[in-house]
Amino acid sequence: MNNITARLSVMMFLQFFIWGGWFVTLGTYLAGTLSANGGQIAMAFSTQSWGAIIAPFIIGMIADRFFNAERILGVLHLVGAVLLYMMYQAADFTTFYPYVLGYMIAYMPTLALVNSVSFGQMQDPSKEFGKIRVWGTVGWIVAGLVISYVFSWDARDAIAQGALRNTFMLCAIASLLLGLFSFTLPATPPKGKGQAASLGEALGTDALSLLKNRNFLVFFASSVLICIPLAFYYQNANPFLTEIGVENATGKMTLGQVSEVLFMLALPIFLNKFGIKKTLVLGMLAWVIRYVLFAYGNADEGVVLLLMGIALHGLCYDFFFVSGQIYTDSKAGPNIKSAAQGLITLATYGVGMLVGFWVAGQITDAYIVADGHNWENVWMFPAGFAAVVLVLFLVFFKSEKVSTDD
Template structure:
């Protein structure tokens, strides 16, 4: 491993350590420490979607045209460190929300910036990027293990004592470190310096709308938006659910999902080439149905293995639908609009789809509040049924295609 690879791997590790260090336990913190309602928790999680919607403007209008990517990355993480510290100090949801909104607007563009910095140093990204990106997943895993097994901030007693807010201090320190570190990274000049600014349509991927004339792609596109509603339930409710029902070291156990993600990522190209895109996407959606059914049936005693299996399904849930969907989008798009097509699908899913999903998850969660906490079974049956409906519609309307993926 050469010096550049090590430096980029450290960057990627910190990038996702920061995200995994607070986002997984956000719902638990808001409900258990700040006393937020399901609707308010949904508002907090939806800041990710607002960040995803605003990110193309920051990348397309600023980072791609005027400043080096590593400098923008450093500035955004330093700003993020301040906002994260203010989140740590917040005593109620009203004061917390503006900071988390500002933070996600600052953080979401950095996901593209770390890729830009990485690609700018590579001769063959198809062979080199995976070895660096995997350190991001490792960073997410380490964050969860540290929270659960080193500090035990997610235990019921620690949550009652307000210790979970320390995750924000931890991530503020990591964000400040990455902010400073970013200025030492190799120079990555703006890709479009000197070119006239693109129209909003190009920045948002709207020039890829012609792809929707293809019936198969239209079915896939709408399914992608709709399946983000069940996806939002996992991000918003999984950690509060596991913690509330008494699963020990819930955050650490949830890192099994990221381990699964790495393993199934390796299997995905083989599966796509052998069985085709339709079966791969179907399996991804079916895994969401099964995962939520297992969550509805499981408990912290005799049914804990059902919960573990549900967590471990994350690799199939995410890789076989969202990653294979990115591959499918790339295959369907022309050379002139490949980037625009990816921008469009990202905006539709992480932007619009999950924005709606977090709102729905908040409303459903609030509908099943009990004196003891929540009646979790119907909360999980809702996204299971929704994912099943999307799966049925997809099976009936999507025609099989062969999409190759290099492994």
């Protein structure tokens, strides 16, 4: 591993350590510590989507035109460190919500920025990006293991004592470190610097020109739609496992990130051997299978089905979302690469997840029963929805070869 690769790997590790260190247990924290109701919890999760919707404009206005991507990354994470500390100190949901909203507005643009910094140092992203991005997954895993097995902040007694509040302090420290570290990263100057910019270019909306390409339009629409079933996993998986009696649910869920590491390493092989369409199709098919496994699994003899469903997370995420980032980079011109990454962030974590969190809440509430939820019916909805998206993608997306040349 050369020096640049090592630095980019540290960047990715901290980027996703921060996110995994508080977001997975957010619902549990809000309900158990701040006594938030279901509507308030949905509001908190939706801040991710609002941040992602705003992100392309921040990236388009700044990263592609005026300042180096690594410098913007550093500033945003320093701001994020302050906001995470304020979340740590918040005593109730009313105080907490403005900080989590502000934090997500600052954090979500950094997902596109770390990609831009990485792609800017690569000759062949389809072969090189996975080896860097995998360290983000490792960071997410380490965060979960530290919370569950080192500090036991998610144990039932610890939750009652408010120990989950410490996750925000942990992540504030990590955000401070990444903010400072970002200024040491390889320079990633704006590709469009010094060029006359229209209003559309300044706002980053020129990346919308990519939608004129039929294949990219189909991919973009599929990205939005597949995030509806994705939201079910983020919002419901941990409460589902806990409710049906699976012990150490948070720790077991890190199996999904372990599989993500393995599939991340396999992604370049699949992309180069089978092409972008088959890779994306396999990712969507995994969503269908995973939710069927959740529907029919249980905490006793069916726990193996649940573990298999969790383990499919790597295939679900890497083969659709990471390969989608590579595909987006290959379709964007040199002046709009950052804006294009911001656009796909908007499609997935923004519009798709915003709708998805709302739908997941409606479906979950519709199947409340005396002793909890009818989880079989809850999980069959995203399974069926993902199957429909898969069929539409198969019909309308034409096979093509990914090229990473500017």
